[in-house]
Amino acid sequence: MIHQIFNNNQLVLASASPRRVRIFQMLGLKFVIKPARIDEAISTDNPRKLVITHATQKAKAVADEFDSSVCVVGADTVVYIDGKILGKPENHQQAITYLQMLSNKKHAVYTGICLVRGKKIVSGWERTYVYFDQLSPADIEDYIATGEPLDKAGAYGIQGYGSQFITKLTGCYFNVMGFPVHLFNQLLKEFS
């Protein structure tokens, strides 16, 4: 199991996302949090390529600051709908626009994970389909008023008030939270 792989201070999470931190804690991991500062601009219309590129940039940037024996984990998550990639909304109005796009439709969530230890690098991506209920203008305003949408890709959190809008999903749930656990487990097996 994953928590048996790492000793203290041998695992670094290159992300400030409280959701990724919570998943690492849920797995019983001992780890250091060291957020990466990279340019997260959306530079391609291919969501798989984007999340892998950003996850790799994050892991590499942080790995440069650590000893080569440490395993650094980077991740990046986006929402993809109607050929458009949605990152975090920039403001209230963009959150409204994003939630209107998601209402009563299926969308895809992509997360890329990259593991770096010294010169060794592995990466992979995961996709989950999420089905949203119809949202009224009042639902959207009330939801944004909770403060939950603004720091999240696609302007919603599945682990929070947003849960009530989701009718079903197909794929990995933890991917939608921002860190696909089973993919991480697989990558660790390749890595060691």
Next chain:
Amino acid sequence: MIHQIFNNNQLVLASASPRRVRIFQMLGLKFVIKPARIDEAISTDNPRKLVITHATQKAKAVADEFDSSVCVVGADTVVYIDGKILGKPENHQQAITYLQMLSNKKHAVYTGICLVRGKKIVSGWERTYVYFDQLSPADIEDYIATGEPLDKAGAYGIQGYGSQFITKLTGCYFNVMGFPVHLFNQLLKEFS
């Protein structure tokens, strides 16, 4: 949204499950916890019927202790595989047997929810398919050693160490945690 429906002390959760408590907290609800004591014996081979029956018994038993203006929520969750209903394992050996049954297969999780307020009752059920990775005997022993399987239907928790064994799911994630949020939202709309 759900948290706007109830005033203080108007909602009672008839369950001691820490996972259901966490979901209610996640939804921003103010509620009272009052576990129901009912006989949870598996008295039918129909999982839908079983979870509705138990959820209703729980909600009714607790509603008898409260004023008729209060909304009491009961829930029951089971795992269903190869025509067998799995509740909580009775001991270490049964946890091993259950996890061996789930390994490398798809199973269904059923949750029933029942809402009671005075003489008004509504109920419903949700099914989610969960796909397990292959588990080695060491995986099963190590997982049971974490203590996670013993108080959970089917001997696993999706929100915990168990997450790493799940390759994908189809349906409501929160149903697998023990309380399908979107179904609850729908039942509340019927109820008010």
